[in-house]
Amino acid sequence: MPTIVDRNEQRYVGYRATVGPDGMAEVAHRIAAIIGALAQRGLEPACAPFFRYLVLGTDRETVTVEAGVPVKEPLDLGDEYFNDVLPAGKYAQATHHGAPSGLFAATADLLAWGEKEGVRWDRTVEADGEHWAARLEIYRTNPQFEPDANNWDTDLCFRLAG
Numbered sequence: 001m002p003t004i005v006d007r008n009e010q011r012y013v014g015y016r017a018t019v020g021p022d023g024m025a026e027v028a029h030r031i032a033a034i035i036g037a038l039a040q041r042g043l044e045p046a047c048a049p050f051f052r053y054l055v056l057g058t059d060r061e062t063v064t065v066e067a068g069v070p071v072k073e074p075l076d077l078g079d080e081y082f083n084d085v086l087p088a089g090k091y092a093q094a095t096h097h098g099a100p101s102g103l104f105a106a107t108a109d110l111l112a113w114g115e116k117e118g119v120r121w122d123r124t125v126e127a128d129g130e131h132w133a134a135r136l137e138i139y140r141t142n143p144q145f146e147p148d149a150n151n152w153d154t155d156l157c158f159r160l161a162g
Contacts, residue, residue: 046070099149134159
């Protein structure tokens with residue numbers, strides 16, 4: 001059952017791309033690259049890495065997404081990467097336990113719950129698609145410690161309007 005939670009703003013290092021379904025794996029690999037770059041500097045992520053969905057294309061074939069790794073301080077990792085801050089606020093949160101292949105259904109369930117509850121998402125609809133302030137998949141399980149994807153936990157956190 002989803003809950004409404006308050007989230008503080010969170011600084012992160014990210015990588016952004018607009019991709020089709022085939023490009024998501026490349027974006028996901030950037031999480032490991034960022035974590036590796038942090039390790040080379042003797043740093044660890046401030047908390048769990050995430051995907052941030054910014055624009056869901058009107059064609060439903062493209063998405064502008066960020067791979068993000070929370071950090072305590074801004075960090076220069078080169079031109080491909082940037083520093084940003086996830087906005088504070090109220091979020092609807094639900095946890096998906098299982099393989100990433102189940103995230104599509106878990107997302108649909110969270111959106112349906114929001115519809116039923118009269119939730120207003122922090123999003124706008126524009127000519128090129130849905131623009132979200134913060135629609136997150138937060139990857140709570142480290143695959144290095146738990147290789148069985150059926151045991152992974154992913155938090156879906158979607159920012160509410162207002």
